[in-house]
Amino acid sequence: MQDLEKYILRIADSSLILSHRLSEWCSKGPSLEEDIALSNISLDLLGQANSLLEYCGKINGTKTADDLAFKRGEREFFNFQICEQENGHFGDTIARQFLFDSFTLLFFKKLSESKDEILSAIALKSIKEINYHLRHSSNWVLRLGDGTATSKEKIQNSFNKIWKYTGEFFEMDQLDLKMLDLKIGVNNNQLKKEWDIIVNDTLKKAKLNRPEDGFMMTGSKNGIHTELLGKILSEMQYIPRAYPDAKW
Amino acid sequence: MKNDIFSINLQKHNYLNMQEEIFQDKINAEKKIEPKDWMPDGYRSHLIRQISQHAHSEIIGMQPEGNWITRAPSLRAKMILLAKVQDEAGHGLYLYSACETLGVTRDELNKQLHEGKAKYSSIFNYPTLSWADMGAIGWLVDGAAIVNQVSLQKTSYGPYSRGMIKICKEESFHQRQGYEIMAHMANGTKEQKEMAQDALNRFWWPSIMMFGPQDSDSPRTGNAMKWKIKRKTNDELRQNFIDKTVAQAELIGLKIPDPDLKWNEERGSYDFGEIDWEEFWNVVNGNGPCNEQRLEHHKKAHTEGEWVREAAKAYAKKQTHNE
Numbered sequence: 001m002q003d004l005e006k007y008i009l010r011i012a013d014s015s016l017i018l019s020h021r022l023s024e025w026c027s028k029g030p031s032l033e034e035d036i037a038l039s040n041i042s043l044d045l046l047g048q049a050n051s052l053l054e055y056c057g058k059i060n061g062t063k064t065a066d067d068l069a070f071k072r073g074e075r076e077f078f079n080f081q082i083c084e085q086e087n088g089h090f091g092d093t094i095a096r097q098f099l100f101d102s103f104t105l106l107f108f109k110k111l112s113e114s115k116d117e118i119l120s121a122i123a124l125k126s127i128k129e130i131n132y133h134l135r136h137s138s139n140w141v142l143r144l145g146d147g148t149a150t151s152k153e154k155i156q157n158s159f160n161k162i163w164k165y166t167g168e169f170f171e172m173d174q175l176d177l178k179m180l181d182l183k184i185g186v187n188n189n190q191l192k193k194e195w196d197i198i199v200n201d202t203l204k205k206a207k208l209n210r211p212e213d214g215f216m217m218t219g220s221k222n223g224i225h226t227e228l229l230g231k232i233l234s235e236m237q238y239i240p241r242a243y244p245d246a247k248w
Numbered sequence: 249m250k251n252d253i254f255s256i257n258l259q260k261h262n263y264l265n266m267q268e269e270i271f272q273d274k275i276n277a278e279k280k281i282e283p284k285d286w287m288p289d290g291y292r293s294h295l296i297r298q299i300s301q302h303a304h305s306e307i308i309g310m311q312p313e314g315n316w317i318t319r320a321p322s323l324r325a326k327m328i329l330l331a332k333v334q335d336e337a338g339h340g341l342y343l344y345s346a347c348e349t350l351g352v353t354r355d356e357l358n359k360q361l362h363e364g365k366a367k368y369s370s371i372f373n374y375p376t377l378s379w380a381d382m383g384a385i386g387w388l389v390d391g392a393a394i395v396n397q398v399s400l401q402k403t404s405y406g407p408y409s410r411g412m413i414k415i416c417k418e419e420s421f422h423q424r425q426g427y428e429i430m431a432h433m434a435n436g437t438k439e440q441k442e443m444a445q446d447a448l449n450r451f452w453w454p455s456i457m458m459f460g461p462q463d464s465d466s467p468r469t470g471n472a473m474k475w476k477i478k479r480k481t482n483d484e485l486r487q488n489f490i491d492k493t494v495a496q497a498e499l500i501g502l503k504i505p506d507p508d509l510k511w512n513e514e515r516g517s518y519d520f521g522e523i524d525w526e527e528f529w530n531v532v533n534g535n536g537p538c539n540e541q542r543l544e545h546h547k548k549a550h551t552e553g554e555w556v557r558e559a560a561k562a563y564a565k566k567q568t569h570n571e
C-alpha cells in the first residue's frame with residue numbers, strides 16, 4: 001500500500017466508523033429533533049468517508065470505495081479507537097462527539113492547506129459541516145453539564161471514561177512525519193494546544209472538570225483496535241461478504 | 249324563567265346551526281379551513297385522529313427501515329437509506345405541528361400512542377428480514393402512501409393539505425429509490441432475485457391493506473367525505489395503487505403473489521383476490537408480528553431520553569434567569 005493511501009484511510013476510517021455509531025441512534029434519540037440531528041451528522045461523516053475512500057480507490061487503481069469499506073478486515077482499519085466506542089447513553093455519545101469534533105475541526109483546517117489538491121478540497125468542504133457538528137455537540141455539553149444534577153453527573157462520567165481515547169488524536173508516527181515533510185499531511189502534535197483551549201473553555205462553561213491526561217490508549221495507526229471494531233465490521237460488511245458476486 | 253332558558257338555548261342552537269352552515273358552504277366551495285376558523289367538534293376530533301395517526305406512522309415507520317441502516321450493502325445505499333429515514337422523522341415532526349394547530353400538544357399525542365389509544369399504520373408491524381425489504385418498503389409502502397397523500401393534498405384542512413403537498417415530493421423520491429433497489433436485485437444474481445421476490449411476496453398483501461377496510465365496512469367514511477377530509481374512498485385508492493403497481497412489477501420481472509389478479513377490460517382496472525381481513529384486524533388489534541416490539545422500542549427511547557430533555561429544560565430556564 002502506498003503511503004498516501006494509508007494516510008487517507010486513517011482519516012476516512014474515523015469518519016466511517018463514527019458515522020456507523022451515530023446511525024445506530026436512528027429512532028432512539030431523546031427527541032425527534034435530536035434523532036434528526038444525529039442522523040444529519042452521521043450522514044455528513046458518511047459523505048466525508050465516501051469522498052476520501054473514492055480518492056483512495058483512485059490512487060490504488062484496483063479498488064472501489066465500497067471495496068475499501070466492506071472488504072477490509074479489522075487489522076486493516078485505521079480509525080481512532082474513540083470512534084468505535086459504544087454509544088452508551090446520550091451523554092456518552094455527546095462527550096465522544098464533542099472531543100472528536102474539536103479535534104477534526106482543527107485537523108481539517110490544517111488539511112485544507114495540504115499540497116494535495118483533492119485532500120485540501122475535501123477538507124475545505126468538511127470544515128463547514130464540522131463547524132455545525134461542534135456547535136451541536138458543545139451546546140449539548142453545556143446543557144448536560146449545567147442542566148440538572150443527574151445530567152451533570154452523567155456527562156462528567158462520560159468524559160472521565162472516554163478521556164483515555166483522546167491521546168491518539170495527537171500521535172505522529174513515521175508515516176505522518178513523512179506526509180508532513182511532503183506538505184501533504186498535518187502535524188497533529190501541534191494541534192494539542194488549541195484543542196486544549198477549545199475543550200477547557202467549553203468544559204469550564206459547562207461547569208465540568210477536565211479529566212487528567214493520564215494513561216492513553218494507542219494502536220490504531222497500526223490497525224490495533226478494541227474488541228468493538230470487529231463487531232461493527234461484521235455487521236457493516238455482512239451483505240457484501242455473504243454475496244461477493246452481487247452488486248447493490 | 250323557564251321560558252327564558254328555553255329561548256337562550258334555542259338562540260344558541262340557531263347560532264350553532266348557522267356556524268355549521270357557513271362551515272359547510274366553505275367546504276363545498278373548496279375553500280380551506282384554517283386553525284382559527286370555527287369548525288364542528290367532530291371535524292376537529294376526526295382530523296386529530298387522522299393526522300396524529302399519520303404522524304405516528306411516519307415515526308414508527310423509522311424502525312423497520314432503521315433496522316437495516318448499519319447493514320446497508322454499499323456506501324451509496326447507506327446514504328440513501330439514512331437520508332430517507334431522516335426524511336420520515338421530518339414528516340412526523342411536520343405532521344405533529346399540523347396536529348398542534350388543532351389544540352393538542354405533542355406530549356398528549358405521544359401519550360395516546362404509548363397508551364395504545366392512537367394507532368399507526370399496521371404495515372410497520374411486519375418485520376424487515378432482508379435487504380430487499382428496503383426496496384419493497386420504498387416501492388410499495390411509500391408508493392401506497394403517495395396514492396393516499398396525493399388525494400389528501402386536496403383535503404379541506406389547510407395545514408394538513410399544505411403538509412401533504414410538501415411531504416408528497418419526498419415520498420415520490422422514496423418510492424423511486426425503493427423501486428431502484430428492487431429493479432437492481434431482480435436483475436442481479438439468483439439469490440438477489442429470490443430475495444426481491446420474497447420481499448414482494450411478504451409485503452404485497454399488507455401494502456394493499458394499508459388503504460384500510462373495504463368501503464362497506466368503513467364506519468367513519470360518511471362525515472369524512474362530506475367534510476372533504478377524505479377525498480377518495482379506501483377502495484378507490486386501493487384500486488388506483490394496484491393498477492399503477494402491477495405494470496411496475498412486470499417491468500422488472502417480479503410476480504405479484506395473487507393468482508386472481510387479472511386485467512378487467514370492462515372496468516379498465518385489475519380484478520384482484522380476496523384480502524385476508526382476519527389478518528388485517530388481527531394486526532390492527534395488536535397481534536401483528538412486531539406490534540409489541542415497535543411500541544416498546546418507542547417507549548424505551550422516550551424513557552431513556554427523559555433525563556436529557558429535563559436537562560435541556562433546566563438549562564434553558566437558567567439562561568432566561570441570567571438574562
Ligand SMILES: [Fe+2]
Pocket residue numbers: 306335336339415419
Ligand atoms: Fe413519510
Ligand SMILES: [Fe+2]
Pocket residue numbers: 306339393
Ligand atoms: Fe407518509
Ligand SMILES: [Fe+2]
Pocket residue numbers: 336390418419422
Ligand atoms: Fe417515505
